[in-house]
Amino acid sequence: MNIKDVAARSGLPAKTIRYYEEIGLIRPLRGANGYRAFRDSDLHKLAFLARARGLGFTIEECRKLLALYEDRDRASADVKALAEAHLDEMERKIAELRAMQATLRALVESCAGDARPDCPILTGLAGPPCC
Amino acid sequence: MNIKDVAARSGLPAKTIRYYEEIGLIRPLRGANGYRAFRDSDLHKLAFLARARGLGFTIEECRKLLALYEDRDRASADVKALAEAHLDEMERKIAELRAMQATLRALVESCAGDARPDCPILTGLAGPPCC
DNA sequence: GTTGACCTTCCCATTACGGGAAGGATTATG
DNA sequence: CATAATCCTTCCCGTAATGGGAAGGTCAAC
Structure with missing residues (x-):
């Protein structure tokens, strides 16, 4: 071939x-x-x-x-160990993404999304929540 | 500085x-x-x-x-659009990871994980589920 | 004046490929 | 049989977002 x-x-x-x-x-x-x-x-x-x-x-x-x-x-145990490590890694990545999502989602929900310039997303990125 | x-x-x-x-x-x-x-x-x-x-x-x-x-x-709408696109992208990645996880988890669960060589994970990777 | 802690630029390595060039081989068609 | 289309080859560059480390200049302290 x-x-x-x-x-x-x-x-x-x-x-x-x-x-x-x-x-x-x-x-x-x-x-x-x-x-x-x-x-x-x-x-x-x-x-x-x-x-x-x-x-x-x-x-x-x-x-x-x-x-x-x-x-x-x-030993099938060796295969399983590799696969489980990978499952854990995926779990970790999902958790990381979810955490980022949660933070960003909160910012997005507080943003009017209109023609005005005021934007909590940008102020959220600019500094700690409320200082 | x-x-x-x-x-x-x-x-x-x-x-x-x-x-x-x-x-x-x-x-x-x-x-x-x-x-x-x-x-x-x-x-x-x-x-x-x-x-x-x-x-x-x-x-x-x-x-x-x-x-x-x-x-x-x-316009705050421009910021919000960018943020929402990113949220969608993260959602997509999470879904992809979850799909991979589900498939792999099924294989892992059917694997004895002992000293014997028989391993459904490997046979699963080697060919379509049951052909 | 000489350490030691900075700073600079530069180049290479990472992951898992994709694009595309230059050129040889094979196959199809007229 | 000539040529065109399709394959194949290797080679080199580009990606994203840095990290490592070398070679060498600068600055502060003792």
Whole structure:
């Protein structure tokens, strides 16, 4: 398979696939013409990576997941630990976003949003709530 | 004021302050020795930027907010629109994180997490749920 | 006068790619 | 069989918002 085929089948852009090779996530063969020659195993890995990335795992986490995937003697506990760490990280990000949202929402709600210049959002950003 | 002072008072690292100057968010004066000489107005802007960044606004959004802040004839509606767009963006990100979380959480919950190699997380990543 | 704490600029690294150029290979069409 | 379209390759630059650290000038204190 050439790169366009695996791109279509994995859902990843060709650019991304080349990048994944560059950083050692996959090692496709090479044809006599210099073209990458992808095996089914490469495609499987790419599809795996596409899903893992889609769940928000970083590239380095994906690398570990792939290593575990390829290691038939892994302990599922290792996988679970990685996944739970990622769940925690997402939880943290959500909490952070919610906190920012809450603060901004309060400012937005106190803003008239009309043609006048008075704006509690700007004064809120300019200084501590009421000094 | 020198950079260390405004850094301490604004809560921003000196590096960040230099960067903000480089991209034109602030324009501190310069002393004869080449040191940046920050006025109170610079400090106010930096504090404003620190709060806006803390609420998740991008640098370009901060630039617009700062312009509105400095424009005494702005309409509060313009500020509110910017803030609401940002609220929407945060909402979108939260939804995305929650969706990823839900998927991953389902996989994690079906994983024994013991010394055995069988792992639904990995098989889930390897292929569509049940084909 | 010499530390030590500042300040400056400059360059490289980060994350995970995307755009696009320059040029070779393959395939399709006339 | 020539040529055009489509592929492929590598290479280099750009993103967002800094952080790290080097090389070197300045300033305050002792």
